[in-house]
Amino acid sequence: MLCIPRHIIADFKARLKSGEITPEKLLDMTSEQRHELFSKTLGISNAKDVNALFEQKMLLKSQQEGIVKWAQEVVGMKPEVKRDILARVAKMDKLLTPENQDAFLEDLVAHKLGVTVTMEEAGNIASLAKAAVELEKKAPVTKNIFEETPEQREIRMQSGRARVAFQDYVSGLKEKAKSKTLKEWVMPKNWGEGLVNVGGMAKSLKASFDNSVIGRQGIKTLFTEPDIWAKNSARSFKDWADALKGVDVMDEVRADILSRPNSRNGLYRREGLAVGVKEETYPSSFWEKTPVLGRIFKASESAFTAWQYRTRADVFDRLVDVADKTGADIAGIGKFVNSLTGRGSIGKLEPSADTLNKVFFAPRFVKANLDTLTGHRFSKDMSPFARKQAAISTAKIVVGMATVLAISRALNKDSVELDPRSSDFGKIKVGNTRFDISGGMGSLVTVAARIVPGIWGQASSKSSVTGIVSPLNSGKYGSQSVLDVLLNFTGGKLSPMAGIFRDVAKGKDFQGNKVTVQGEAVNLFAPLPITNAIELYTSPGAAPMIAGLIADGLGIGVNTYSKSVDWSTAQGKELLQFKAKAGDNKFKEANALFNTRLNERMNAILSNDKFKALSDDEKHAVLTKEQDKIKEKVFREYNFRYKQERKPRLPRI
Numbered sequence: 001m002l003c004i005p006r007h008i009i010a011d012f013k014a015r016l017k018s019g020e021i022t023p024e025k026l027l028d029m030t031s032e033q034r035h036e037l038f039s040k041t042l043g044i045s046n047a048k049d050v051n052a053l054f055e056q057k058m059l060l061k062s063q064q065e066g067i068v069k070w071a072q073e074v075v076g077m078k079p080e081v082k083r084d085i086l087a088r089v090a091k092m093d094k095l096l097t098p099e100n101q102d103a104f105l106e107d108l109v110a111h112k113l114g115v116t117v118t119m120e121e122a123g124n125i126a127s128l129a130k131a132a133v134e135l136e137k138k139a140p141v142t143k144n145i146f147e148e149t150p151e152q153r154e155i156r157m158q159s160g161r162a163r164v165a166f167q168d169y170v171s172g173l174k175e176k177a178k179s180k181t182l183k184e185w186v187m188p189k190n191w192g193e194g195l196v197n198v199g200g201m202a203k204s205l206k207a208s209f210d211n212s213v214i215g216r217q218g219i220k221t222l223f224t225e226p227d228i229w230a231k232n233s234a235r236s237f238k239d240w241a242d243a244l245k246g247v248d249v250m251d252e253v254r255a256d257i258l259s260r261p262n263s264r265n266g267l268y269r270r271e272g273l274a275v276g277v278k279e280e281t282y283p284s285s286f287w288e289k290t291p292v293l294g295r296i297f298k299a300s301e302s303a304f305t306a307w308q309y310r311t312r313a314d315v316f317d318r319l320v321d322v323a324d325k326t327g328a329d330i331a332g333i334g335k336f337v338n339s340l341t342g343r344g345s346i347g348k349l350e351p352s353a354d355t356l357n358k359v360f361f362a363p364r365f366v367k368a369n370l371d372t373l374t375g376h377r378f379s380k381d382m383s384p385f386a387r388k389q390a391a392i393s394t395a396k397i398v399v400g401m402a403t404v405l406a407i408s409r410a411l412n413k414d415s416v417e418l419d420p421r422s423s424d425f426g427k428i429k430v431g432n433t434r435f436d437i438s439g440g441m442g443s444l445v446t447v448a449a450r451i452v453p454g455i456w457g458q459a460s461s462k463s464s465v466t467g468i469v470s471p472l473n474s475g476k477y478g479s480q481s482v483l484d485v486l487l488n489f490t491g492g493k494l495s496p497m498a499g500i501f502r503d504v505a506k507g508k509d510f511q512g513n514k515v516t517v518q519g520e521a522v523n524l525f526a527p528l529p530i531t532n533a534i535e536l537y538t539s540p541g542a543a544p545m546i547a548g549l550i551a552d553g554l555g556i557g558v559n560t561y562s563k564s565v566d567w568s569t570a571q572g573k574e575l576l577q578f579k580a581k582a583g584d585n586k587f588k589e590a591n592a593l594f595n596t597r598l599n600e601r602m603n604a605i606l607s608n609d610k611f612k613a614l615s616d617d618e619k620h621a622v623l624t625k626e627q628d629k630i631k632e633k634v635f636r637e638y639n640f641r642y643k644q645e646r647k648p649r650l651p652r653i
Contacts, residue, residue: 012041128166135159136264145260145317157252160259164251167258196355199497200284202524203361206496207281208300209527211236213307215555217281217342217365219439220372221311223400224340224393228314235310236303243299253306257313262320271334273316274343275309280357280364312337323385332382336390339376342439344368359498366493369441372397401426404437414607420449421469422462427557432599433536433543434464436557447489451482461485465563466623467606468616496524514568529553535560540599562599565627567591574642582638594634601626 015021021041026034031051038047139159140152148156214222214233221229239249257275262268268275281304287297316337323330335345344367349356356363376382376390408428409416417424426442427434436442450461450472459472459482473481491502500523503515522531529552536548539560552558567575567587579587605611605626611619635641 008042015041124169128169132159132162132166135162139259144321156259157255160255163258164254197284199495201286202496204282204284205287205297205525206528208297209529210300210553211240211303212553212555213304216439216557218307218311218555219437220340220393220397221315223397225315228311232307232310232314236307239303239306240299243302244295249302249306253309257309260313260317262317267320268316271330273312273334274338275312279305279308280362283354283357308341312341315340319389328385329383330385332379332386335379335382336376336386339368339371340393342368344371359495360493361495365440369439369444373441373444401438419462420445421460422446422464424464430543432539432541432562433548433558433560435551440557443489447485450485466619468619499523532558540596541603563602564595565598577642578635578640581640586638590634590638594630597630598627601630
């Protein structure tokens with residue numbers, strides 16, 4: 001306990017208030033200088049104890065708070081104080097030396113970051129922070145990023161590169177601390193995490209080998225901000241090529257984002273703009289470590305993420321510039337821009353987003369499409385300016401897609417389905433192949449149109465193959481219910497790993513094929529461009545393979561499906577008898593021949609105007625009759641004739 005007369009304490013407080021003595025001045029003094037000052041103001045007898053108390057409670061506390069704030073910024077602290085944080089860290093050179101063993105920096109950083117750092121690593125952190133601060137001071141403050149000169153951009157980029165180096169060093173320490181050995185992974189307590197990680201690995205590989213972001217997640221930007229879309233889409237191909245050469249594309253992209261004015265002033269962070277996140281399409285980077293395949297995977301991931309970051313930042317900066325000129329409130333603009341590029345907010349489920357993303361293929365993408373279709377009508381905390389921009393963008397997207405479909409229909413009236421109850425809605429049909437230009441939004445419209453009675457009077461579904469409309473909840477054998485429609489939609493959105501459990505439970509995959517180890521392995525790990533190539537090559541009546549592969553690689557969804565019947569799943573006596581006589585090989589051969597002829601005949605019938613004029617019951621009767629005729633012809637070619645079993649005679653009584 002200190003015993004200091006009240007008049008001396010009052011005098012000391014007065015000097016503090018006047019600014020003669022400040023904490024900053026005391027921090028800059030050596031221990032001897034502070035002792036001398038305290039001797040003059042508080043007396044020689046109290047100087048030693050006060051100085052010791054200051055160094056223990058104030059100096060170290062001040063340094064501790066500086067590091068804590070820095071650590072909080074790294075893991076999500078408000079960006080408005082980022083520059084101040086880095087400055088505080090940069091001033092810690094004296095404490096971050098091996099000689100000062102009393103500093104508790106190691107324990108403090110370990111507590112906040114979850115890693116243990118050495119004094120040398122702590123010193124590196126301070127040096128990198130100091131370099132970032134100094135370069136940021138030199139960077140020109142250009143409010144409109146689109147108006148900066150090449151010289152200004154290069155100076156700005158230098159500060160951004162320093163920030164990237166700072167972040168990467170800290171991230172490297174964290175990743176090193178979190179990594180597990182093989183021995184740890186095989187422990188039962190880590191099995192759940194391991195299974196989830198395998199699911200992320202499978203999903204990431206499925207999404208690679210293409211540049212699909214420009215036509216899938218980016219399709220909405222094409223119709224709303226075409227110049228930004230075109231610029232960044234063209235650059236994505238260069239990113240692909242550079243990444244194949246071994247260039248770390250994302251370093252420059254992150255440097256650009258971190259050094260932009262709206263990043264430095266905290267707007268990106270405040271509005272939740274997704275420019276420093278792990279994209280849900282690539283939840284795992286495991287495949288980067290594999291030879292050959294890793295380079296291709298890295299190119300796909302880099303091109304995807306770079307396009308997203310640049311486009312989000314560009315659109316956000318443009319809208320903020322418009323808002324500044326009109327004095328509008330920009331609240332909600334970040335949420336709007338994120339959804340415009342395929343990353344919706346899942347609200348209260350955000351804490352579980354990583355796990356949810358490995359169960360479903362793209363939950364944020366589905367939510368983004370829903371927000372776009374509704375014009376963010378149900379989104380909270382959005383300013384009138386943000387809602388207006390959302391409504392305008394929805395109108396532009398609808399008009400743009402409708403124009404493309406109208407042109408296609410003018411060229412071929414059968415290429416576009418106008419009934420939203422059909423899964424072909426929002427797609428262009430070429431033979432048995434469908435090209436989805438809606439970026440997945442068409443499927444949401446179809447589900448809503450099927451389960452909501454609307455103008456049709458009752459919930460119903462229209463077959464994309466036969467064109468027959470079937471009512472839901474009819475109670476007839478084999479008919480669908482509203483619940484079936486919802487379950488089928490949800491089942492189609494499962495991740496590859498979750499899809500295996502679905503297939504095993506149902507005994508068949510999503511395409512209706514029998515579950516096999518080989519088939520599930522392909523569904524789990526084969527990249528989508530490869531499976532689509534096989535589908536285009538093997539399916540009768542498919543669109544030209546090259547056209548399909550190009551469209552699919554650019555993000556235009558390509559699906560080829562036709563009327564096919566799997567005889568192996570049928571339990572009818574006729575087919576069982578045919579299989580027993582023909583053998584497995586000829587049975588499969590005959591099934592393939594049947595489907596080829598069925599598709600040829602179906603395509604001819606479905607395009608016939610007289611058939612289109614029939615009622616749904618009449619259409620069903622025609623198609624059933626044609627199917628039976630083709631089956632009987634195939635049976636004759638294989639010298640098979642069904643012999644009905646004679647019923648045993650009942651004994652006379």
